[in-house]
Amino acid sequence: NAGVMQNPRHLVRRRGQEARLRCSPMKGHSHVYWYRQLPEEGLKFMVYLQKENIIDESGMPKERFSAEFPKEGPSILRIQQVVRGDSAAYFCASSGQTNTEAFFGQGTRLTVV
Amino acid sequence: LAKTTQPISMDSYEGQEVNITCSHNNIATNDYITWYQQFPSQGPRFIIQGYKTKVTNEVASLFIPADRKSSTLSLPRVSLSDTAVYYCLVGDRVRSGAGSYQLTFGKGTKLSVIP
Numbered sequence: 001n002a003g004v005m006q007n008p009r010h011l012v013r014r015r016g017q018e019a020r021l022r023c024s025p026m027k028g029h030s031h032v033y034w035y036r037q038l039p040e041e042g043l044k045f046m047v048y049l050q051k052e053n054i055i056d057e058s059g060m061p062k063e064r065f066s067a068e069f070p071k072e073g074p075s076i077l078r079i080q081q082v083v084r085g086d087s088a089a090y091f092c093a094s095s096g097q098t099n100t101e102a103f104f105g106q107g108t109r110l111t112v113v
Numbered sequence: 114l115a116k117t118t119q120p121i122s123m124d125s126y127e128g129q130e131v132n133i134t135c136s137h138n139n140i141a142t143n144d145y146i147t148w149y150q151q152f153p154s155q156g157p158r159f160i161i162q163g164y165k166t167k168v169t170n171e172v173a174s175l176f177i178p179a180d181r182k183s184s185t186l187s188l189p190r191v192s193l194s195d196t197a198v199y200y201c202l203v204g205d206r207v208r209s210g211a212g213s214y215q216l217t218f219g220k221g222t223k224l225s226v227i228p
Contacts, residue, residue: 004216042218104156
């Protein structure tokens with residue numbers, strides 16, 4: 001049973017480019033969460049999605065950030081026109097319908113140069 | 114969401130028992146207490162969850178007093194591989210009718226195990 005898979009593990013983008021981060025949840029999980037972790041900080045919730053629906057995006061910046069979890073395929077976190085301050089580790093987690101335990105992926109480390 | 118307070122860092126020698134206490138004075142009736150472990154360059158990993166009294170699994174024990182305003186994660190006989198950041202989380206087990214809950218992480222406790 002493969003765990004939560006995130007790719008790429010490392011992503012380098014120049015300022016102004018777009019970053020696309022992918023997350024495949026564990027098999028059978030329909031809930032996906034995205035978190036951002038700045039250096040020496042705890043994880044900050046960004047968005048909670050179910051298949052084709054955004055349930056809670058209260059942690060998402062108002063501009064440039066978007067997330068989706070289509071019926072088929074992985075969840076995508078998209079950051080447009082990246083800036084240096086977007087450099088961070090982005091973690092995805094998934095959980096099942098009645099499972100209270102969230103399983104995390106290994107994260108994508110985004111570096112904006 | 115209840116706010117949590119835990120020590121920023123702790124040091125321990127190998128083989129010792131480590132107790133990390135977390136304060137959550139505003140815990141709500143529906144809230145569970147969950148601890149996660151995070152190694153460098155890794156995602157957090159679930160350790161243990163409890164509601165009251167004591168919970169034990171193969172990794173750790175969780176002690177929760179009757180008033181539930183604090184909790185203590187106990188790691189028996191730590192080894193170097195237990196060096197990690199430990200997060201205490203408090204949250205409703207069920208949110209938005211979805212059967213899962215949003216996790217709110219603080220800065221955690223950085224545990225350093227010394228040989």
